[in-house]
Amino acid sequence: MSAETATIERLGLQGDGIVSSPSGPVFVPFTLPGERVTMAVNKQQGTVMSLLAPSPDRVAPACRHFGPEGENGTCGGCTLQHAGDDLYHAFKRQIVIDALRSRGIETEVAPLIIARPGERRRTVFTARRTEKELLLGYNQAESHHIVSITECPIASPGIVSRLAAIRIIAAALAASAEPFRITVLETTTGLDLAAEGIKALSDRHRQQAIEAVLKLRGIARLAVNGETIVEPLKPLITFDGIAVSPPPGGFAQASAVAETAMAELVMTHLGKAKRIADLFAGTGTFALRMARKGRVHAVESEEKALKALDLAARNTQGLKPVSIEKRDLFRRPMMTSELKVYDAVVFDPPRAGAEAQCRELACSTVKTIVAISCNPQTLARDLSILIEGGYRVTKVTPVDQFLWSSHVEAVATLTR
Known part of the structure; x- marks a missing residue:
């Protein structure tokens, strides 16, 4: 050194x-x-x-746990609290620009849709029992050290105000010193907690956790390793007023504000499309909104998410027909022959992107495409495939929903 x-x-x-x-x-x-x-x-x-x-772009961090001088260690939840807004916003937008240019894509990149403190409705904590206490917080970067937090400016007030309750429930679950994760989703009916990584939940610890949840206010559900342990209230999130009960630990956009902004971009670009395919549909973030204006075919590999989408569609009046299909689009993408009946396709894949699906789309006659991505590099690769197939990228909009991190979402609109 x-x-x-x-x-x-x-x-x-x-x-x-x-x-x-x-x-x-x-x-x-x-x-x-x-x-x-x-x-x-x-x-x-x-x-x-x-x-x-x-x-001159350096600012004071918003959180006592941030950086080398952070309380209890250097929290790995944020990396850029020390950057002023102008520099930070330009950095996020430039990530998307650079990813597109790496594939030779020159197109309009809109200003960043910004994130603000307190907007995160979904976060993942790490918990571990020690001889002295129950640690609950985020891992230090590239470390197994847990920085136990007492505040979190990125998380919603509904989560922060219940940190003590989450800690009590985690302590009830912790039978050993092994660390485990707790995904926390703020829903309209209370917090939805999903613990993962607990090797064996004894009857005693299960009962302790149930009693803790029932005693504390504001907890809608507790699940462990995908199994619902107790559910005082059915957890609900809404997509443009359509109520959905997500599966335990299921994917949800981290910020409702960012989700709404992305949905507005999707809906605007779809225009008057009447038959729409929503690929990697999840619990219906976009599919249910789109069903207000056209017939939607929602394709998703996770059965529990698909069932939640289907139930919400069936229980909501005024929607156009929504059909569902359980399908692994990585291994079995929708073929060009299947796509010919759709006016528009929306896809929102995991970080790996949708390479196989885009190769089929590139040969299709679909007129309108919207690509949503949490990984600008794989988005740029997928867009280059569609461009080679004759599509034109009309705009790419970067979206920040992971405040003070290096992660950025993007929504790309394409036409043929």
Whole structure:
């Protein structure tokens, strides 16, 4: 390990400052472009020893747990609380621009749809019992160390105000010192808690957890490893006023504000489309909204999510017909011959993207496509396939729903 003085050149994809060296880039967390630092260097990792010249874009962190001076350690939940809004927003948008350019795609990239503190309705905590206490928080970056939190400015007030209750329930579940995860989703009826990674839940710990949930207010459901343990109220989230009860631990957009913004982009681009395929449909984030204006065929590999979508569609008056299909689109994408009956296709795949499906879409006659992605790199690859097939990208809109992180969503609209 050596000590060096250097100027931070730029931000990397993970939000770390980067310094060039003869052996390659050195990544320096919690720094900003233009800052002069003395750092300890170990291979490609730099640790700031002294900040000699701070950037004018540097701001005070919003959370006591953030950064090297964070309480209880360096929380891994955020990486960019020290960056001012202008720099931070430009960084997020540039990630999308750079990903598109890496594939030779030049198109309009709209301003970033920004995220604000307190908008996250879904977050994942790590919990572990120690001899002294129950730790509940986020893992330190690249570490198994849990930073036990007492506040979280990115999470909704409904989650933050119940941190003590979540801690009590986690303590009731913790039979050993093994860490486990708790996904927390704020719903209209209370918090939906889904614990994963508990190897064996004894009858005693199950009963302790049930009693804790029933005693505490504001908890709609507790599930462990996908099994509902207790459900005082059915958890509900709404998509444009349509109520859906998601499966335990099921996927939901992290921010309702970001979800609404993305849905508005989707609906606007669909125009007067009457037959729409929603691929990787989940619990109906877009499918149920689209069913207000046209017939929708929703395709999803997760059976529980698909059943939740189907039930919501059947119980909502005024929707156009919604058909469902359980199908692994990675292994068995919808074929060109199947796609010919649709005016529009919307797809929102996991981080791996939808390469196989896009190869079929590229040969189709579908006029309108909307691609939603949480990974700009795989989005750019998928768009390049569609462009080769004759589609034109009309706009890409970056969306921030993971505040102060390096993750950015994007919505791309295409026409033939």
